[in-house]
Amino acid sequence: MAVRHFFLILLVVSIWAFNNVAVKWGLLEIPPLFLTLMRFVVVAVLLVPFTRITRRQLPYLLTLGFTFGFMHFSLLFVGMKYTDAGTGAVIVQMGTPIAMVLAMVVLQERLKPVQLFGIAISLSGVAVLSGSPTIPAWWVLCLLLCSASGWAISNLVVKKTPAIHPLAMTGWMALFAIPIVGLTSLSQETHQLYALSHASWRGWFGILYSAIFSSIIAYSLWYGMLRTYNINLIMPYSLLTPVFSVIMGVVILGDSMNQFKICGSLLVMLGTAIAVINLRSLKMHARFPRLRRGRSGR
Structure with a gap:
């Protein structure tokens, strides 16, 4: 991997890590689903007028509007309201082994015994975390695991999506997420506009940071990396997000x-590391960078 790409990925995981802090500030003043909705509104307004999509790309973006917009972000924000930033980030990290299992089932990708062992360790970490006082109820854990599943499914969809500019993908995905997130907020929450109009800098910072830095900047860079490198080479770096x-x-x-x-956090991250890091492949990349570069399509 090129050095500049390594630092770009490090920047991405740092932005995502701080996003949990920003979201917690926003949730102090704004209902979670409405906070999610405002995030997508800002993203769509900033990106959709300046990007274009094709009819062939439309079904994939509609799917991502649900899996990424509603499943991942909406459920993450609701779950984060009832737990702390670190615990939420660790549980959502389960999206990585979940993506591997889905790739095995849907894409017929084979998993080695050591990878299955790593996934089992990650699951044991979730079981340990479920006993933490930072998880007040079983349904909070379920919401965060569903959010992780939405992230995992979205990564598989992105790999199958016809070529599309990352900013176009981010913007139109946000646009297609707005109706379902908005209707859910309307049916499940109250006094949203009052909360928004009386929000302090923390509430607005949560919206703007989550929209501009986490969505537009970080996810655009992430999708670009997924287009350039193999998914199993990129995924291990996401382990830094819950740590940060x-x-x-x-x-x-x-x-x-x-x-x-x-x-629980150590078990989740250790298990995920065992599942996704191919030591033999990493040694080959280190010894033969030109060979790696050819395989990545650069």
């Missing part, structure tokens, strides 16, 4: 630490 999120949550938000959170 836990640290930022403790330092900035004053989140607490307990044995369930520490042990």
Whole structure:
């Protein structure tokens, strides 16, 4: 991997990690579904007028509007309202092994025994986290796992989507997510406009940071990397997101630490690392960078 791409990915995971802090600030003042809706409105307004899509791309973007817009973001924001930034980020990290299992089932990609072992360790970490006081109820855990599944499905859809500019994908995906997220907010929440009009800088910062930095900048860079490199080479770097999120949550938000959170987080990240990091492949990439470059299509 080119050095500039390594630092771009490091920037992406840092933006995503701090996004959990920004979202927690926003959730202090704005209902979660409405916060999600406002995020997508900002993204769509900034990107859709300047991008174009084709009829062939439309079904994929409609699918992503549901899997990424509603399943991932809406359920993540609702779950984050009831847990801390670090715990939410760790559980959503399960999207990586979930994506691998789905790739095995849907795309017929084979998983090695060591990868299955890693996935099992990650699941045991979720079981440990379920006993943490930072997860107040079983349904909060289920919401976050469904959010992780939405992220996993979306990554598979992106790999199958006809060539499309990352900014166009981000903008139109946000546009197609607006109706379902908006209707859900309308039916499940109240006083949304009042909350928005009385929000302080924290509420608006949560919306704007999540929309501009996390959506437009970070996800555009991420999709670009997925187009350039093999998904199994990119995925391991996402392991840094929950690590940074836990640290930022403790330092900035004053989140607490307990044995369930520490042990569960370590198991999830260790298991995911075992599942996605191919040591033999990494050694080959390190020894033969030109060979790697040819395989990645660069």
